[in-house]
Amino acid sequence: MAVHSPPLTADRESTPPHRRIAVIGAGVMGLSIAHALRLRGHGVTVVADRSATDSVSGVAAAIWFPYRSGSSPLLASWLRRSKERFERLAADDACGIDLRAGTVVERDEHADRSWAAAVADPREAPAEALPPGAVAGLRATVPVISMPHYLAWLNRRCEELGVRFDRRTITSVGELEGEADLAVVAAGMRSGDLLDDPTPYPVRGQVVRLPNPGLTEWITDEDNPAGITYVVPRRDDVVCGGTADVGSYAAEPDPATEQAILERATALVPALRGLPVLSRAVGLRPARNTIRLEPVEGHPLPVIACYGHGGAGVTLSWGCAETVCDLVPAQGAA
Numbered sequence: 447m448a449v450h451s452p453p454l455t456a457d458r459e460s461t462p463p464h465r466r467i468a469v470i471g472a473g474v475m476g477l478s479i480a481h482a483l484r485l486r487g488h489g490v491t492v493v494a495d496r497s498a499t500d501s502v503s504g505v506a507a508a509i510w511f512p513y514r515s516g517s518s519p520l521l522a523s524w525l526r527r528s529k530e531r532f533e534r535l536a537a538d539d540a541c542g543i544d545l546r547a548g549t550v551v552e553r554d555e556h557a558d559r560s561w562a563a564a565v566a567d568p569r570e571a572p573a574e575a576l577p578p579g580a581v582a583g584l585r586a587t588v589p590v591i592s593m594p595h596y597l598a599w600l601n602r603r604c605e606e607l608g609v610r611f612d613r614r615t616i617t618s619v620g621e622l623e624g625e626a627d628l629a630v631v632a633a634g635m636r637s638g639d640l641l642d643d644p645t646p647y648p649v650r651g652q653v654v655r656l657p658n659p660g661l662t663e664w665i666t667d668e669d670n671p672a673g674i675t676y677v678v679p680r681r682d683d684v685v686c687g688g689t690a691d692v693g694s695y696a697a698e699p700d701p702a703t704e705q706a707i708l709e710r711a712t713a714l715v716p717a718l719r720g721l722p723v724l725s726r727a728v729g730l731r732p733a734r735n736t737i738r739l740e741p742v743e744g745h746p747l748p749v750i751a752c753y754g755h756g757g758a759g760v761t762l763s764w765g766c767a768e769t770v771c772d773l774v775p776a777q778g779a780a
C-alpha cells in the first residue's frame with residue numbers, strides 16, 4: 447500500500463540536476479536520507495560496514511521522543527516533520543509503526559514540556575497513574591516504531607527505489623572521490639572519525655526485551671533516582687530500559703544492570719513481573735552537544751554531515767533527511 451511515496455520511475459537519476467550521492471551509514475539516519483534523496487531523483491549508494499539491525503538503530507525501541515537529542519535551531523521542525531511522516535506511515539501495517547498513548551513521568555516541577563508542542567493530545571496524567579516521587583506526568587499519543595519491522599521495511603523500500611548498497615568500511619571520505627559527486631556522513635558515533643570532529647560522545651544504553659503480555663501503553667521515567675526507566679511495548683515484545691552512561695563504550699550487557707532494570711521496570715509496570723527474558727542489547731547513543739547537519743569543507747568532494755542525534759535519531763530521522771536533501775547543491779554549483 448503506497449501511502450507514503452510516489453510511484454517509481456525508471457530513470458530518475460539520468461536527468462540533471464540529479465547527482466551521484468554516497469551516504470555513509472546504513473542506520474536509521476543513513477537509510478532515511480537515502481530514501482529521501484532517491485525520491486528527489488538522485489542516484490544513491492549507501493556505503494556501510496554494518497546493516498541497520500546490527501547498528502545502534504537496531505537497539506532503539508523506539509518511541510518518538512526527543513531524548514538527549516542535542517540542540518539545534520531546527521529541532522522543533524525536525525520533530526514535527528518526522529512525527530507527521532511516521533503518522534502517515536502508520537497507515538501501512540508493514541512499516542511496523544503504531545500510534546500509542548503513554549506517559550512521561552516528571553520528577554521536577556519545571557520539567558521541559560516543549561516536546562509536547564508537536565503532539566495533538568497532551569494532557570495531565572492522573573496522580574494515581576504515577577510512581578512514588580513523581581510530581582506530575584504528561585500523557586500523549588506518539589508513534590511507537592517497532593525497529594525490527596521498521597528497519598526491514600525501510601531497507602526494502604530503499605531497494606525498491608533503486609538505492610544501491612555497498613558493504614565496506616570507509617577510512618576517509620576522500621575514498622569516495624570519483625565514485626560520487628557528494629558524500630553524506632551519517633555514520634552515527636563514528637562520524638567524528640571521518641570528519642576530524644572529536645566532539646561526539648557515547649551515551650551507553652542497555653535494554654532487556656520481554657514478551658508482550660498485551661501492553662499497549664508506553665511509560666518513561668527519565669529522572670528516576672535509581673536510574674532512567676522506560677517500558678515500550680512493541681509489536682512482538684516489550685523493551686525495558688535502561689541506562690544513560692555518558693562516555694561509556696562498554697559493549698556487553700551487564701547482568702547486574704539488567705537485574706536492576708527489570709526491578710525498576712516491573713515496579714513501574716507490574717504486568718511485566720516474572721516474564722522470561724527474550725533478548726538483551728547495548729547501544730551507544732551517538733551524542734553531541736549540537737546536532738551536526740551542515741555542509742563540510744576541506745574534502746576532495748562536497749560533504750554534508752548528519753550526526754549527533756543522541757537518543758533521538760529515530761525521532762528526528764525524516765526531518766533531518768529532508769534538510770540533507772535541501773542542502774544538496776544544484777548541479778554546476780560548487
Ligand SMILES: Cc1cc2nc3c(=O)[nH]c(=O)nc-3n(C[C@H](O)[C@H](O)[C@H](O)COP(=O)(O)OP(=O)(O)OC[C@H]3O[C@@H](n4cnc5c(N)ncnc54)[C@H](O)[C@@H]3O)c2cc1C
Binds near residue numbers: 494497498510637
Ligand atoms: C538503548 C537505546 C534506546 C534508544 N531509544 C530510542 C528511541 O526510543 N527513540 C529514538 O528516536 N532514538 C532512540 N535511540 C537512539 C537511536 O538509536 C540513535 O540516535 C540512532 O539509531 C542513530 O542512528 P544513526 O543512523 O545515526 O547511527 P547508527 O545506527 O549507529 O548507524 C551507523 C551506520 O554507519 C555505519 N558506519 C559508521 N562508520 C562507518 C565507516 N567508517 N565506514 C562504513 N560504515 C560506517 C555503520 O556500519 C552503520 O551502518 C536509542 C538508542 C539506544 C542505544
